[in-house]
Every structure is written in structure tokens, then in C-alpha cells.
Amino acid sequence: xxxxxxxxxxxxxxxxxxxxxxxxxxxxxxxxxxxxxxxxxxxxxxxxxxxxxxxxxxxxxxxxxxxxxxxxxxxxxxxxxxxxxxxxxxxxxxxxxxxxxxxxxxxxxxxxxxxxxxxxxxxxxxxxxxxxxxxxxxxxxxxxxxxxxxxxxxxxxxxxxxxxxxxxxxxxxxxxxxxxxxxxxxxxxxxxxxxxxxxxxxxxxxxxxxxxxxxxxxxxxxxxxxxxxxxxxxxxxxxxxxxxxxxxxxxxxxxxxxxxxxxxxxxxxxxxxxxxxxxxxxxxxxxxxxxxxxxxxxxxxxxxxxxxxxxxx
Amino acid sequence: xxxxxxxxxxxxxxxxxxxxxxxxxxxxxxxxxxxxxxxxxxxxxxxxxxxxxxxxxxxxxxxxxxxxxxxxxxxxxxxxxxxxxxxxxxxxxxxxxxxxxxxxxxxxxxxxxxxxxxxxxxxxxxxxxxxxxxxxxxxxxxxxxxxxxxxxxxxxxxxxxxxxxxxxxxxxxxxxxxxxxxxxxxxxxxxxxxxxxxxxxxxxxxxxxxxxxxxxxxxxxxxxxxxxxxxxxxxxxxxxxxxxxxxxxxxxxxxxxxxx
Numbered sequence: 001x002x003x004x005x006x007x008x009x010x011x012x013x014x015x016x017x018x019x020x021x022x023x024x025x026x027x028x029x030x031x032x033x034x035x036x037x038x039x040x041x042x043x044x045x046x047x048x049x050x051x052x053x054x055x056x057x058x059x060x061x062x063x064x065x066x067x068x069x070x071x072x073x074x075x076x077x078x079x080x081x082x083x084x085x086x087x088x089x090x091x092x093x094x095x096x097x098x099x100x101x102x103x104x105x106x107x108x109x110x111x112x113x114x115x116x117x118x119x120x121x122x123x124x125x126x127x128x129x130x131x132x133x134x135x136x137x138x139x140x141x142x143x144x145x146x147x148x149x150x151x152x153x154x155x156x157x158x159x160x161x162x163x164x165x166x167x168x169x170x171x172x173x174x175x176x177x178x179x180x181x182x183x184x185x186x187x188x189x190x191x192x193x194x195x196x197x198x199x200x201x202x203x204x205x206x207x208x209x210x211x212x213x214x215x216x217x218x219x220x221x222x223x224x225x226x227x228x229x230x231x232x233x234x235x236x237x238x239x240x241x242x243x244x245x246x247x248x249x250x251x252x253x254x255x256x257x258x259x260x261x262x263x264x265x266x267x268x269x270x271x272x273x274x275x276x277x278x279x280x281x282x283x284x285x286x287x288x289x290x291x292x293x294x295x296x297x298x299x300x301x302x303x304x305x306x307x308x309x310x311x312x313x
Numbered sequence: 314x315x316x317x318x319x320x321x322x323x324x325x326x327x328x329x330x331x332x333x334x335x336x337x338x339x340x341x342x343x344x345x346x347x348x349x350x351x352x353x354x355x356x357x358x359x360x361x362x363x364x365x366x367x368x369x370x371x372x373x374x375x376x377x378x379x380x381x382x383x384x385x386x387x388x389x390x391x392x393x394x395x396x397x398x399x400x401x402x403x404x405x406x407x408x409x410x411x412x413x414x415x416x417x418x419x420x421x422x423x424x425x426x427x428x429x430x431x432x433x434x435x436x437x438x439x440x441x442x443x444x445x446x447x448x449x450x451x452x453x454x455x456x457x458x459x460x461x462x463x464x465x466x467x468x469x470x471x472x473x474x475x476x477x478x479x480x481x482x483x484x485x486x487x488x489x490x491x492x493x494x495x496x497x498x499x500x501x502x503x504x505x506x507x508x509x510x511x512x513x514x515x516x517x518x519x520x521x522x523x524x525x526x527x528x529x530x531x532x533x534x535x536x537x538x539x540x541x542x543x544x545x546x547x548x549x550x551x552x553x554x555x556x557x558x559x560x561x562x563x564x565x566x567x568x569x570x571x572x573x
Contacts, residue, residue, distance in 0.1 A: 081420035086413035091343045103332045
């Protein structure tokens with residue numbers, strides 16, 4: 001498959017801070033590719049280098065076989081960008097912004113149609129300053145798409161959206177991809193990466209620590225299975241710990257929680273059967289991308305991630 | 314497709330500047346405070362001053378041909394330049410950086426420079442339009458003659474305009490937020506207007522204040538315009554003062570301006 005974006009050994013330093021130490025990945029055409037990582041991991045700096053906003057200190061980037069700095073005129077026609085925290089003048093109206101930005105591109109999309117797709121129909125004359133957070137975010141996505149880009153880079157796509165608006169936006173992004181646009185997505189939201197991305201690069205401290213499909217990343221975690229139950233009669237934790245594949249055994253009150261990989265579910269249930277112990281309120285969960293993420297980047301960062309629900313600040 | 318894109322780039326850039334300028338004009342006209350202070354206020358002041366009988370008397374007995382009103386017209390022209398260059402443009406430009414608008418434009422084929430250019434085109438046009446209105450109202454409403462040395466007058470206005478706009482750009486360069494730019498503009502505006510003679514005409518100032526006035530941008534531009542009004546070429550000292558401000562502020566603004 002053809003490559004849309006190729007990042008090789010990217011390095012970016014600000015003064016004494018190494019923002020990006022060594023990042024390599026390649027995005028295929030037509031793919032939704034996610035960049036996941038804790039705050040300060042270098043996600044935004046990486047995509048800023050892809051967008052041509054920053055000059056890398058090392059390594060190479062090609063975007064549609066072009067250099068984002070040297071061929072910036074062409075790259076800017078072909079890549080649409082939604083930046084984190086980018087606003088518009090308070091008094092500028094939605095329709096004015098879309099018409100203005102569409103005039104920047106050689107082959108603009110129909111901005112009225114985009115307004116409809118993004119749930120902004122009827123907001124043409126609304127001033128940016130009067131829009132809700134969600135409406136601003138959707139306008140920002142519309143502006144990223146107004147040039148009919150071949151690649152669209154979305155940084156914190158659904159931050160500030162309510163759950164329904166988030167699902168609608170995900171459906172929209174899938175629609176954009178289905179029409180042939182490659183999507184590079186920077187996100188905090190595990191559910192978003194799991195739902196949208198074909199592949200995900202997990203970046204931590206300026207390096208790629210994992211790169212795979214969300215399902216493969218989740219399955220690859222050490223403790224990909226989670227079994228919890230209330231034993232009807234007491235059971236010795238030591239017996240459970242000695243089972244093949246068990247990673248941890250924890251107790252919360254009367255409840256036992258076992259995590260492990262491979263055939264751990266079979267091992268636990270047959271042990272319980274051998275001892276004649278009934279497992280009450282038995283629950284078996286598959287690990288999610290979030291579990292894999294926590295395993296990859298360590299527990300100190302887990303405050304930064306959000307599993308869904310409302311939003312991050 | 315790529316060769317095609319290249320040929321379209323130039324064409325779209327000039328169209329983009331036109332589009333940005335139109336957008337900036339609409340935003341300018343929607344800002345009632347700017348319209349009031351930048352356009353309405355100097356014209357209203359002129360009408361009020363013109364209606365006061367004592368303003369028809371000479372500023373100083375030694376020069377009976379120059380009435381107080383005559384001496385105020387250049388001051389109100391300078392007021393217009395100063396309001397737009399120091400109090401309108403810097404908060405807008407610093408705000409565009411603060412809100413990430415310049416950075417956002419850097420990701421489009423148009424780039425961030427053109428929105429700064431568009432804003433300056435609107436500022437200069439609005440200042441020029443207001444100054445023309447002031448000249449016409451003074452002439453038709455209150456019999457204030459046009460400048461007797463028009464070439465010197467235009468030169469003084471151009472140099473003064475460039476000096477003030479570059480000072481405004483410097484303010485936008487060194488302030489991080491729109492609010493800080495507003496505050497810096499306001500802090501500069503009042504002492505500068507004092508030395509331009511808003512409260513006390515330059516000719517009526519003690520000589521120490523006159524000397525200080527002549528090396529401030531607004532004092533220099535008012536003195537240069539006043540000289541041209543009375544039929545003389547502006548003094549080279551004032552023209553040089555304005556040129557030095559223009560060059561120094563432009564260089565400093567270019568040195569410190571950040572796009573994000």
C-alpha cells in the first residue's frame with residue numbers, strides 16, 4: 001500500500017528539552033492513524049513537524065513524497081490541519097470563516113455542505129464568540145476539511161465535545177476516510193483511538209514505545225485477561241498465584257481479582273472446580289487499549305489519560 | 314496534479330489577500346468602540362472645538378493668523394493616527410497571535426503574513442479616510458484653510474503614519490496578549506498626546522516641553538504638519554525624528570515579532 005506520511009528518526013529539541021528523541025512511523029494512504037501518549041510525550045511536536053510548522057533537528061519526514069518544509073506550498077494545499085486551542089476572531093461569523101478559508105485552496109470543498117455534515121447548519125451568521133465549545137470544535141474540523149485535503153491532521157479532535165457530539169464526530173471522520181482522505185489523529189481518548197484508528201503509535205518521552213492495531217496492542221498486554229469473582233468458600237491466594245499465566249492476584253473485601261495472559265481463564269476455572277469452590281458474581285474482561293497503554297507508559301501518567309465519559313480540561 | 318497545484322498557488326494568494334482584507338474590514342466595522350474612538354471621537358472633538366468662540370482667537374499674540382482651532386486640526390489628525398496605530402492595531406495583532414490564528418494560517422497555503430498585511434491595509438485606509446473627513450469638516454464647517462504647503466503636509470503625514478504604525482507593530486511584537494497590547498497602547502497614548510499638544514498647544518508650551526515634544530513621534534508629526542499648514546517645509550529635525558522612529562521601530566518589531 002502507498003505511504004501517505006513517512007517519519008524517520010525524527011528529533012526535535014527546544015533549548016535543553018528534548019521534545020522528540022526518536023520517532024519513526026509511516027501512515028498508509030486511506031488509513032486512520034492514531035498518535036497516543038501522555039501529556040508532554042511529544043505528540044503535538046511530532047505532528048507540527050509533519051505539518052511543516054517546525055523544522056526537525058534530526059531525521060526525515062515525507063508527506064505524499066514531499067518535504068513539508070521545502071515543498072511547503074504544495075504540502076499546505078494537500079494537508080488540512082486542526083490545531084489544538086486555535087480560535088477565530090470573536091466577531092467573525094461561521095459562514096465568513098468557511099468562505100475565507102475555502103478561498104485559500106486550489107480545490108476547495110463545498111463549505112455549505114461541510115456546515116451541514118458538521119451539524120453547523122443554520123449557524124452561518126453566528127459569530128465565533130457566540131458559539132459553544134462543541135460548535136467551535138466542529139467549525140475547526142470543518143476548516144481543516146474545507147480545502148479538500150488528501151491528508152487531514154486532527155489534534156485532540158473531540159476535546160470539549162459531549163458524548164453524543166463525540167460519536168457524531170467519529171462517524172464523520174470515518175466518512176472522511178471512506179472518501180479517501182488519510183487521517184492522522186492525535187488523541188488522549190482511549191475509546192476514540194480504539195473506535196477510529198486502524199493503527200496506533202504510542203509515544204512516551206519522545207519515543208515510539210508501541211505501534212500496532214488497537215486490538216493487537218490490547219492483546220499484547222501482559223495482563224490481557226481479568227477475572228474477578230467472590231469465592232463461596234475461602235481459597236488460598238497462593239494456589240491462584242502458582243497457576244500458569246497468572247500475573248497478579250488482588251483482594252477487595254471478599255472479591256478476588258486475577259489478571260493474567262493466555263489460558264489463564266481455563267486454569268482458574270479448573271482450579272476452582274477441583275476444589276469444589278463456586279465462583280459467585282464471576283466476571284471475565286478482555287484487556288482494553290487503556291490497559292495496554294498503562295502497561296506501556298507506566299502508572300505515573302495515568303492521570304493524563306481519559307477513557308471516555310466527559311472530557312479533559 | 315502537483316504541477317497544476319503550483320500554478321494555482323500564486324493566483325490563490327492574491328485572491329486570499331483580497332479575501333482577508335475584506336474580512337478585516339468587516340471586523341473593523343463591527344467593532345463599535347474602534348469606530349467611536351478612531352473615527353467618531355476626533356471628528357466630534359473638531360466640531361465641539363469649532364463651536365467654541367474662544368477657539369477662534371490666536372494661540373499666541375505674536376502670531377495672530379493662527380487661531381486655536383487652526384492649531385488643533387493637526388493635533389486631531391495626529392490623534393486619529395495615534396488611536397489607530399497604537400490602540401486599534403496592536404491588540405488585534407497580539408490577539409491573533411494569542412488566539413493561535415497566525416499559527417492556524419501558517420498551516421494553510423496563505424501563511425500568516427497576509428493577515429497582518431490585511432489588518433494594516435484597513436488601519437491605514439481608515440486613518441486616511443478619517444483624516445480626509447477632518448480636513449473637509451474643518452474647511453467647510455469652520456473655515457480652516459487647507460495646508461499651504463501640500464507637499465510638505467503629505468510628507469509629514471506619510472512619515473508620521475509610518476513611524477506610528479511601526480511603533481504599533483513593535484507593541485504587538487513585545488506584548489503576549491491582546492489585553493497587554495491594549496494596556497501598552499493606552500499607557501503610551503496619553504503622554505504622547507500631551508506632547509502633541511492636545512491639552513496645551515505646542516506653541517504655548519514652555520521651551521523645555523517644546524524641545525521634548527519635538528523628539529516625540531506625535532509632537533514631531535504635529536509640528537511638521539503645522540509648519541506645512543503655514544506654508545513652510547517641515548523642519549528637517551522633525552522629519553529626521555519621524556524617520557528614525559520609523560526605522561528603529563520597524564527593525565525592533567521585525568526582530569521581536571513572533572508568529573506564535
